[in-house]
Amino acid sequence: MKITHLPNIGVTALALLLATQARAPAAPKPAGVDIQIHEVPAISSIKRLPDQPQRDLQGRNELHFLAAKGEFEPASFLIRSNEDLEGVELKAGALKGRKGAVIAAANLDIKVVKVWYQDGTAWYSYFADPSHRERVPELLLKDETLVRVDDARRENLLRVGGSYQSISYPLEEAKEFFNYLAEPVSDASTLQPFGLKAGENKQIWVTLRVPDDAAPGVYTGTITLEQQGRKLGEVEVKARVLPFELPAPKTYYDLDKKFFVSIYQTGVLKIADALGIPEEEAIAMQREVYRNLKAHNVVNPRSESSLRVWFEEKTNDPAKGLKLLKTELALMKEAGLDTKPLLSCESTYFSRKPKAEMSQEEFETGGESLKARIGLLRDTVKEVLGHTDIYTTAFDEAGVSLIKVIREQNQFLADYPDLKMWITTSRNKHSNMMGYLVDYANQAGWPNREEAATWHATGAKIASYASPHTGVENPDVYRRWEGLARYKANYDGSFNYKLYTQLHPTLYKRQKANTWNDSVGGSATFRSFNIAYPTKGGLIDTLAWEGFREGIDDIRYATLLKQRAQAAEASGSQEARHLGRKALIWLETTNMETADLNAVRLEMINYILELDNLLK
């Protein structure tokens, strides 16, 4: 509506007119159109395909949120029409609580769940079967036409600028890499009208962001389904805002220890520099990635700017490397990420050669260079972040010979006794040969308490990756394995590989990958490891990424429950103490590898509220 075309009326009258129009009921539903709307559990292992009946339908025309202050909480519903309909719109109203409390409609973020084709074994595995493709729900889009699906050819087409490009092809057919930082690919900023096919389900995803200062209580509102001003249906939204905020996650075995939430390949600046992306665009993209990470509970991402490549490769400019590091650290700080300690990708080696293959002079010179580089890293972190609590790293998945190299070269870091090391490892691989050097082991494979105990024996921390890698579309996989199953195994963090398949900062010219294409080629049958998809303007969220967030939220609820139990223990109230212990026994004896996590979440909330009542 263009206000300039309205008659010249007073401000009050205009406001009244607009309010009247906003309240005006939409025209009635056209005769013959039957719309079914049902709530479904948002995070579930059920693959919701459009033409398959769903056996876990919940309330009709309802949507529920149960969330703490400041929490992001998803809910979902299915729409089914008996007729083909185009131009369908969803409009959310504000949520209203008692005593005039309001949560603005803008806090309800509505997206369509896009079903597309991925390589065989989709939904289940990060290994792919390139011999066929399967339909799978994955992307959360404001504009579902960003991706077109060709059912006849079982392939996906991505809108790049004004045209569509196939993103389903064998890598061998690719001629050049896809520059996701520069290509004009973007989702809409608001939910666009979408289509409904007769007899098929359309899944809608709604994320409620509860304001930090929201008053506790039950709020209600509506989301209306319209087509060209005609009302097709209405969803009654109910949100209960809980009377607490969620704490940062702590480990299960020690409430004073941080549970680190990290993920690989969150850096943009170096590859953007290599690709010639203007600095301000690279910074905007990095800023958007950090915003998205924080919103998904990834508050301890790695600093991915390593000085080594800039200082030891003659073609590179050390000043530029240092500038990128400073920019990255400043952006992390600006985004409100937890940078103490800092997980850095800086490597604590100067050569892959063992000492025996170097002259003494070469060894000493390399060592001094390493020492200087780490000193510069510490100075820079101190300057930007105000501390020197840093974990550096070494070779990825080092074998025996490289382990020996790490040990030899570590002598040059004796002047930095507070410097810590994180590494990637696998079961029984590094603990015996270099466990004494390691402060944080990121170990391949599914978490279990025995592995944790091995590393905890020296005070080191443990996380894991490939359990599973990203790329699996099922949100319950990440909710469970990045969440309570990992937490209950006494792990110290989530450290998976990876946010999305990036171009390599130095090898990209030889790559032909398109991160949007599930077929990554090669013979190891991996699929594209994406839990979010990159565009020039930021990340496209996925079901799996929402599952990840909920997994960490489960840990935050468990942390709060343990904190309340601890307070109850110290309260002097026998009733509170006993209830706290009952909660702890329940938490310990519930098998989080198999439990219904939606029920577990509610049980935790129930215990927290009951403890709160006793502790008042």
Add this chain to the structure above:
Amino acid sequence: MKTSLALSGVLSAILLLSAPLHAQENRYACKFEKDIPFGVSAWSQSERVRKGIGKEVRFGPYKKGTAADLANDALVIRGGEASEKSDPRETAFWQAYDDKGWYIYIEAKEPQIADLLNRLPDPRSPGRAEAYELFFSPGERDVPYYQIFINPYVGETQYFDWGIPSADYRSLKTETKVESLPLADGVGTFVFIPWSLIYERAPIEGGDWRFNLIRWMPFSKAGGVTWGGRVHETGKFGKLNFQKPSQEQKLAIERRLLKTAWFKFQATANTLREYVSWDDAEVGDPEFYKKVLAPEIERLTAMGNSWGEPEQWTAEQVKQGMAHLKDFMEFDYKVSSLREHYLKQKLFSQE
């Protein structure tokens, strides 16, 4: 010109003949049988194995140049590429099913068995990494798949359940039996998967499943052999054809599943009453028990009891019961679902 035309004709004929051969996938007929041997000893000494009845040996080499890439798989250690000098070794399997479940027996010849066994105590011995990798998907599309990694000489089995435990999917590791036994000329391995783990897809109407067995032979540097495709490549696995059971056999499968479910339900319900104690005022939630759980337990108990003794269930009663199989089989998840609903109502009704 004539010569080249003739040559091209011959080449076309060869291509036409070779194309279907190349595309041909292995198939194996898995039959419902009575008195199937149970355990590795029983299988290795059975008549079918001694006489090679139902023996399947159509394995091909794991694609050269790709096995090395599997080193990037952080989860398992495989055998690597075959050396030029390695001789082929026979790998064979047999399969059958009955009302209890699915039986697989694998026998792998190893000419150097004595040397392999002698060196086994060395933790670095490649004999310890000798492995079978068993994959299957119970159906052809939109079904989960399973991976079992077996090191037969050290008796270790890893289960990679590529689904998430829920009322619709359960880990194989809980009830699958795997046992291996060194033989005079190799090793035998027995695998048994009860239908109760995959009951939604038990082949009561027969049908095709995707199946693959890959054998890795690092001790002899013989590389790998596969029955169909690469690891995780479900679309290129061989096909396992479960031959349609007779009505009587189908009834036997369903009867056993329903019996398992009925007794599992009773065990879960008894646990909820006597151990987890939802009706206990101190550690339970008597209101939830009384209003929600007890009526559901009573409803399902009455239904099961109405059929009489399980050994006497009629075909009609089994048919009726199968409609409620999941309710009985997954009662623990049903309790979670009821609890979730109850707590949701409670939490939305209080401020």
